[in-house]
Amino acid sequence: MQNKLEIGILGATGMVGQRFIQLLENHPWFQITWLAASDRSSGKVYEDAAKWRLDTPCPERIAKMIISPADPAGAPKIIFAALDTDIARDLEPLFASAGCAVVSNSSAFRMHPNVPLVIPEVNAEHLHLIEDQTWRKQSGGYIVTNPNCSAIGLVMALKPIQERFGIEQIFVTTMQAVSGAGYPGVPSMDILGNVVPFIKNEEQKMEEETLKLLGHLKGDSIVPLAARMSAHCNRVPVEDGHTESVSIKLSRPATREELLSAWADFHPLQGQNLPTAPAQPVEWVAAEDRPQPRLDKNRGRGMAATVGRLRPCGLLDWKFTVLSHNTIRGAAGAAIVNAELLLSLGKLEPLAVAAAAQA
Known part of the structure; x- marks a missing residue:
């Protein structure tokens, strides 16, 4: 892709959030432009807010980014979510209602009847469920989850x-x-x-x-x-x-x-x-x-x-x-390959284009 799609990470300071950052560094399709975490981290420089725990260095560009509030205003339209279940239950629908594609690692909506729980190699056809989500019909946004x-x-x-x-x-x-x-x-x-x-x-x-x-x-x-x-x-x-x-x-x-x-x-x-x-x-x-x-x-x-x-x-x-x-295939990597599948099916780019036009 000549132009990478802008993506954001909700819960960017936690272990799964860090794994998202590691795996998305130099990704050919996606570029991290927005990070959000808890209120105590909002406004801080990422390297000051997060205790980096992975075996590769935190990318310098990410280390210097300012953490934004966990609010869809100003966020990109493609969101990777690495939130605790209770927090995800409140926040993920806010982002979907705002027209974001929320690609979630949380368990909050995995068993919801019209939220697809997806492994691309196993059940890609289940992604059809997003078309029945109220968020999708009203704003274009939706939630897709990966498994436990x-x-x-x-x-x-x-x-x-x-x-x-x-x-x-x-x-x-x-x-x-x-x-x-x-x-x-x-x-x-x-x-x-x-x-x-x-x-x-x-x-x-x-x-x-x-x-x-x-x-x-x-x-x-x-x-x-x-x-x-x-x-x-x-x-x-x-x-x-x-x-x-x-x-x-x-x-x-x-x-x-x-x-x-x-x-x-x-x-x-x-x-x-x-x-x-x-x-x-x-x-x-x-x-x-x-x-x-x-x-x-x-x-x-x-x-x-x-x-x-x-x-x-x-x-x-x-x-x-x-x-x-468990933290690559079982968490961040699973969500990333779900997003790649969504993009290949034309489910992401229209949201990103619409966001760029509004900006």
Whole structure:
């Protein structure tokens, strides 16, 4: 693109906000021109308001930007939102009502009946739901969400299997990284040398979102996948990367080779050239002790789901392990690839052009 589209970040000082900044630096389609955070940060220079926690330096241009109030007045028409749920519930509709495309990482509206919950490789057709949003009809704005960080890797691994063989039951136990709790997150004395077998609302989110993501669009609503699912969610002393042990019961029998083929052949975005989308969405690793967060979390630049340990299950049909990077594919990167898909479908540029004309 000759002219990059201006974008803003709501919640820019938090961990997901920082990951947005890192991933959007030098993005070929988008340019950060606006940052907003809490009232205590508004008016400050970004480097003074945010404690940068990532392993690459904060871009100098961003470090010197002034943080704006979290108000749609003066904001660009494309907003990446990295807000706590309670705050998102109030703020995101304000921006959508003002004609903004709100590409959200929050859980506030994921299960709303006409808000699409999207993984581009899985259910791009669900984006049709934005046309039924009141905001869209009144101002052109809308809200699109990406899934919970624990659901996204699981669903990417399940989608090609569901397409070929059908899935009737899903049993999953997660081992979730501490970065999923934000910063400062879990106190060190609670997590070092420990496993915490509870993450508030996580199991409910994972079960509901997985079935919605794997469901189908019928008219103006989503019919969830008709499968039974149980999730056990645990916090473990790993910095980044959610690991999940999965068992599934299929609708039709499948061999090991057929399951491996389903993952290998899974290229639903081929030819769309979305900059952040991985070339191979689901990567198979054959070593008997993989995937591991330390070794595999950055596959596909952190945007791929890595699967391994495929073997028969004594209770259901098959079991395997899946790993995904929770703050890249499970958060900021997921929202960015959603925005790339929206732009490729012509859902972003008219809003940006209208904003430029008003300016």
